Amino acid sequence: MMNRTLLLALTVVLGGCVNATVDEMTFNEPTAGVGDASVVILGRRHAADYDTEFDFIECVGDHIRRGDKTIRVVDELEFINSLYPWFEPRTAPMRTQDINRLTDIPPVAKRFDDLDLEYMIWVDGKTIETNSAGSMTCGVGPGGAGCFGFGTWGNASDYEATIWNFTDRAEVGRVAASTSGQSYMPAVIVPIPIIAPVQDTACESLGEQLLKYLSANH
Structure with missing residues (x-):
């Protein structure tokens, strides 16, 4: 099943305009929330030209925690460090079948049991600058310092979350x-940035869809 939602965040004070598109493909809708089990959200970092940002993963996790305080989201860095080196980019599981390989290692299996994982969510993507234009000059004169000019730049975020049922x-x-x-x-004398919250909007969009999937109240 695929649902597509097109969202438009209008320009507000000190904020640029952001367009957001969310695609949802659900194969097995849960009948209840996570319960006493936990969820870990991890960024994919195996690509040669980019890493999924740690702060983006933290943002998605925070969105889920705020939306449903009963969901226990394991901190990404804590998880990676406690299972070193099995979740480093070169060793992290790429397929659900690879979990069986990891559970055959006693210390890893014990850590999984301690965490009581129900879902492992992999997020792959990045935010990039797409264009820039304009110019600005700044200087100091008899009347003081100041800047004059106009600049503009674009950003684009593309992220995909893959949900694994760990059990x-x-x-x-x-x-x-x-x-x-x-x-x-x-x-005009003082630069005034009007920033489009592109990555924050992607975080909120992705986090909200994951929250709907994981929450007992969805």
């Missing part, structure tokens, strides 16, 4: 969020 060793859903926006920097 069943199965992929049960995917959610993708794509956002883009234009930021501006007009300057």
